[in-house]
Amino acid sequence: MHWQLVIEDRVSDSYGLAADETMARRVGHSESNPTLRLYTYRNYSALVGRFQNTENELHLDFCRENDVAINRRPTGGGAIIMGEEQLGIALTIPGRSEDTYGRARELMERFAAAVTNGLCAFGISSSFRHKNDLEVNGRKIAGLGIHRDVSGGLLFHASLLVDMNISLMLKVLNTPFEKISDKEIRTVADRIETIRHFTGRQFSVAEVREEMSKAFARTYDVTLHRDAFTAEEVADIARLETEKYQTANWIHQLVSVPDTVGSAKVKTPGGDRKSVV
Amino acid sequence: MIVDSTMENTIDIQKDYKFPTDRRYDAEHHMWAKHINGGVLVGIDSLGLESMGDLAYVVVLPAGSKVKRGQSFGSMEAAKMTGDLYSPVSGTILTVNNEVVSKPSNVNNDNYGQGWLTLIAPDDWQSESSSLIADAQLPAWIEAETERYRRQGWVR
Numbered sequence: 001m002h003w004q005l006v007i008e009d010r011v012s013d014s015y016g017l018a019a020d021e022t023m024a025r026r027v028g029h030s031e032s033n034p035t036l037r038l039y040t041y042r043n044y045s046a047l048v049g050r051f052q053n054t055e056n057e058l059h060l061d062f063c064r065e066n067d068v069a070i071n072r073r074p075t076g077g078g079a080i081i082m083g084e085e086q087l088g089i090a091l092t093i094p095g096r097s098e099d100t101y102g103r104a105r106e107l108m109e110r111f112a113a114a115v116t117n118g119l120c121a122f123g124i125s126s127s128f129r130h131k132n133d134l135e136v137n138g139r140k141i142a143g144l145g146i147h148r149d150v151s152g153g154l155l156f157h158a159s160l161l162v163d164m165n166i167s168l169m170l171k172v173l174n175t176p177f178e179k180i181s182d183k184e185i186r187t188v189a190d191r192i193e194t195i196r197h198f199t200g201r202q203f204s205v206a207e208v209r210e211e212m213s214k215a216f217a218r219t220y221d222v223t224l225h226r227d228a229f230t231a232e233e234v235a236d237i238a239r240l241e242t243e244k245y246q247t248a249n250w251i252h253q254l255v256s257v258p259d260t261v262g263s264a265k266v267k268t269p270g271g272d273r274k275s276v277v
Numbered sequence: 278m279i280v281d282s283t284m285e286n287t288i289d290i291q292k293d294y295k296f297p298t299d300r301r302y303d304a305e306h307h308m309w310a311k312h313i314n315g316g317v318l319v320g321i322d323s324l325g326l327e328s329m330g331d332l333a334y335v336v337v338l339p340a341g342s343k344v345k346r347g348q349s350f351g352s353m354e355a356a357k358m359t360g361d362l363y364s365p366v367s368g369t370i371l372t373v374n375n376e377v378v379s380k381p382s383n384v385n386n387d388n389y390g391q392g393w394l395t396l397i398a399p400d401d402w403q404s405e406s407s408s409l410i411a412d413a414q415l416p417a418w419i420e421a422e423t424e425r426y427r428r429q430g431w432v433r
Contacts, residue, residue, distance in 0.1 A: 049354070050334070050352070050354050050359045051333070051334035051336070051354045051359075074359060075359055076333065076334075076354040076355075076358070076359045145358075145359070146358035146359070147358060147359045147360065148358050148359070148360035149360070149361075150349060150360075150361050150363070154358075253336075255334055255336055255378075
């Protein structure tokens with residue numbers, strides 16, 4: 001079986017997201033071949049999950065003042081930062097051909113296995129944990145998600161941390177921290193892992209991408225043909241970008257489900273106490 | 278109270294996949310439609326729900342919105358994925374079940390009763406309802422769909 005391999009770097013937030021969704025739709029309609037896309041966003045994009053509220057999840061003023069793009073993913077989960085040192089892995093496959101199905105969870109596990117196999121090339125042993133995370137010794141190194149398009153096409157997406165500017169991350173994401181000192185940075189650093197931190201080596205994104213493409217070919221037993229998007233695909237992506245991912249209606253969409261995060265602060269003789277739920 | 282959730286007659290091929298016989302089913306998207314006074318109640322059937330997993334978020338177009346059969350009237354985030362919700366009938370949305378929007382787990386707990394999603398004033402119920410699965414067609418369809426979903430991996 002042949003899949004298309006698309007490599008892109010420093011894409012905009014709206015283009016990156018529109019391309020993922022467009023390819024899921026086109027592959028679902030059999031208008032495009034199954035596609036593995038290994039790409040990076042330009043520095044930086046803050047991407048909330050499908051149903052999160054941007055105001056709750058992000059420091060919007062900081063983002064605006066520092067040219068951090070804001071957008072909403074088609075996949076679920078929490079807010080993330082994507083840039084030139086985080087590899088986006090988007091696999092789009094048809095959802096109606098029986099031989100491409102496993103159980104939904106197993107499909108996700110297979111996708112996770114491909115990423116795990118790619119990490120092995122760097123001596124990193126990771127495992128699929130919780131809802132949709134890949135972890136290394138209890139630290140998150142990648143977040144995963146599935147989107148099922150109206151066409152039946154499936155988008156599997158991973159954001160893989162080659163490296164991460166944690167100080168910036170804390171300024172962009174709305175975290176429980178009141179201030180951002182070395183202590184807070186260490187606290188977050190203890191919860192996430194990156195390829196460069198784990199290995200102590202400055203692997204490039206290109207090297208990681210090369211190993212990931214090999215790992216996906218092995219895991220799915222496919223041949224990858226590197227290609228650029230066709231003119232039709234480019235036109236469809238541009239259309240979705242304009243109609244959806246560049247609109248405030250989509251980016252700042254509000255949902256009625258109560259916030260999952262709330263906090264209260266109380267001054268006590270022993271100092272400020274803050275509770276976050 | 279809009280929903281009559283009494284379901285004395287259900288077809289129960291697998292104990293987890295109930296299909297009440299008092300309503301009709303969209304064969305492609307696994308939504309149910311129940312004609313009541315003043316409109317058509319819409320929800321997700323048991324197989325559709327099982328394929329999604331526990332719902333975390335549901336968004337439905339507001340009252341007054343026009344919807345078309347087979348097209349999206351909302352979207353959801355569930356344990357297994359995000360995706361759209363597809364209307365089994367064309368018409369105008371009369372009421373949104375805001376209790377489900379604010380507490381999506383109601384759908385998982387009672388998808389044929391309190392977990393209804395929206396009430397639609399149908400454009401042409403008589404014509405479109407004939408395209409939905411009901412009555413004598415149900416047993417064979419449920420059996421085939423259960424097998425298909427199992428084979429394709431969406432349910433166990």
